[in-house]
Amino acid sequence: MKAEIINVGNEVLLGYVLNENASFLSKKLASLGIELMCHTVVGDQSGSIGSAFRKAWERVELIILTGGMGTTVDDITKEVVCQEAGLALEKSLDWEIHLEKLYEKVGIELEEKRRKQAYVPEGAVLMPNENGTAPGIIIELQEKLIILLPGPPEELKPMVEQSVVPYLERKASAGIIKTRVLRVIGLGEATLEQRLSELIDLEGNPRVVLMAQHTEVHIYVTVKGDDQSRVQEMIQETEERIKGKLGSFLYGAEEETLEEVVAGFFFEGEFTVATAESCSGGLLAHKLTNVPGSSNYFVRGIVCYSNEAKMELLKVPKEILDTAGAVSEETARIMADNIKSYAMADFGLSITGYAGPSDDPMEPVGLVYIALSTPRGTYCQRCNFWGDRVSIKEQSAVYALNLLRLYFLGFTE
Numbered sequence: 001m002k003a004e005i006i007n008v009g010n011e012v013l014l015g016y017v018l019n020e021n022a023s024f025l026s027k028k029l030a031s032l033g034i035e036l037m038c039h040t041v042v043g044d045q046s047g048s049i050g051s052a053f054r055k056a057w058e059r060v061e062l063i064i065l066t067g068g069m070g071t072t073v074d075d076i077t078k079e080v081v082c083q084e085a086g087l088a089l090e091k092s093l094d095w096e097i098h099l100e101k102l103y104e105k106v107g108i109e110l111e112e113k114r115r116k117q118a119y120v121p122e123g124a125v126l127m128p129n130e131n132g133t134a135p136g137i138i139i140e141l142q143e144k145l146i147i148l149l150p151g152p153p154e155e156l157k158p159m160v161e162q163s164v165v166p167y168l169e170r171k172a173s174a175g176i177i178k179t180r181v182l183r184v185i186g187l188g189e190a191t192l193e194q195r196l197s198e199l200i201d202l203e204g205n206p207r208v209v210l211m212a213q214h215t216e217v218h219i220y221v222t223v224k225g226d227d228q229s230r231v232q233e234m235i236q237e238t239e240e241r242i243k244g245k246l247g248s249f250l251y252g253a254e255e256e257t258l259e260e261v262v263a264g265f266f267f268e269g270e271f272t273v274a275t276a277e278s279c280s281g282g283l284l285a286h287k288l289t290n291v292p293g294s295s296n297y298f299v300r301g302i303v304c305y306s307n308e309a310k311m312e313l314l315k316v317p318k319e320i321l322d323t324a325g326a327v328s329e330e331t332a333r334i335m336a337d338n339i340k341s342y343a344m345a346d347f348g349l350s351i352t353g354y355a356g357p358s359d360d361p362m363e364p365v366g367l368v369y370i371a372l373s374t375p376r377g378t379y380c381q382r383c384n385f386w387g388d389r390v391s392i393k394e395q396s397a398v399y400a401l402n403l404l405r406l407y408f409l410g411f412t413e
Contacts (some may be wrong), residue, residue: 001034001171003062006052008077009151010043012067020153021066028160032168033175033224034062044074046083053084061144062168067151069134071114078137078148082121085141089119095126095135102133127163131155136163145171176228180235182219182242183252185402189217195245199238206238214391215398216258248411251402258401259287265408266297273404274343275301276314276335278326278352279368283397300343304335314338327352329380332369336380340373348373351400353383355392366392370400372407379407 005025011017022039029036037060042048049068056063068077082089096118103110117134120126127136132155137148147164149156184192189212193200196219200208207222221238225231243250252261266273275285275298285301288294302313307326310316316334324330332352340348353368366385371378381403385395 001062002037002060003029003034003064004038004040004056004060005036006049006056006063006065007039007041007151008044008049008065008067009041010074012151013041013043021149021151021156024153024157025064025066025160028165029168030177030179030222032165033177034168035177044068044076046076046080049077049080050084053081057084057144062147063144064147064149066149066156069117069148069150071116071133075116078119078121081139081146081148085121085139085146087121087123087139087141090122092118092120092126092135095120099133127159129155130158138164138167175224175226176231177222177224178231178235179220179222180239181254182221182239182250183216183256183258184219184246184249185216185251185258185398186249187217187246188212192217192219192246192249196242199241199245206234208238208242215395248406248409251405257290258398258405259290262288262401262404262408263291263294263297265405267293269408270296271346272297272299272343273347273349274299274339274345275400276339276348276350277301277303278305278310278335278350279355280351280353280393280396280400281305283393284349284351284400287397287401299345300339302339310335314342327354327363327367327369329369329371329382332371332380333373333378336371336373337378346375347404349400349404351396353385353392353396355389355396357389368392368396368399370396370403372400372403374407379403 005022007019007022012019019041026036040052042052065077068075096115099114099118100110120135120137121139125138129135129150132150132152134150136159139146149159189210192210202209205224209220211218211220219242221235223231223234251258277284282301282303288298304310304313307321310326311318314335315338316331320330320334332350335350335352336348339350350371351368354363354365356365358365368383368385369380370383371380383399385392
């Protein structure tokens, strides 16, 4: 079965509201073995909705529309679909009674415009909405399936889990589509593509696709099949081949974050860490403490933004700051060593650099030093990041975490 999702709403089309429904529905359809062919986003105009619906009708068997199911004048999804499908709207007495009880409970009169939600396409199956007033609607027409869902994610997601998925499980033809997401850090998309050239196949099975993120690259491995165990076996085989080509550059999978991977090493070894940050402004400490239980390993974090703070809090000698500079390997090493010592932690991690903007050639924006003080010595990385101020801060914190990860893996020598 092939499907298309049509998201309706000016707020989504213009970017004021993140289209999280599309991502959620895509994953659900894939898990059911339903092949998603297209995402379409349209505004609240009847012409746009009708045009998108007609195109979807020609190319897929399942059309899912989200949004435009409310009570205002621009909520017209239901009406347009009926017009395009040649169906009449008829009142559902059951849903009208349901609305009357809901509004009575909150002390609001059920005005005529609110009764609009009791009118549904003839022959439709209604799905309950535990978090709103618009019903979900299922229409079976000419060997096609049409599903109308409310736009708010807090209404849509429970409805999909409780009603849409069971319905589609009964209707969808046998088939499995499974995707595994692998996370890579330290390699750009172009370099990664070269390393995986013999595996990347946009039309094959498995299908391997790269997607660049801000500080990392994700690899999507998708397999189609009829047998669950064989699909899983193909996913694992492909993942092992990718691991063999990437080694330590591959740090995690699915929703696993870099800070969670690093936290695992701290939990396993019962180690502790303290941080000293300049240009990253505390972002590294923020990331380390995003993980539940981080109080077991995160001892202390200091933001020493000025030279005075570096001298006062971390005892960086003034002569080092005057000669080597605040942004230097010497300063980064002293910051890491001293925060480790003062906090009595197993590891000290420091960041100092130029986040910009700056017109001073002596302060090259993006130059960052990251130092890691460990029981076996102190290591330092010189990094040259690019981007705006926020981007450089993010890259600095992420690469500091990665230096920790590489140390635990034995790759800092």
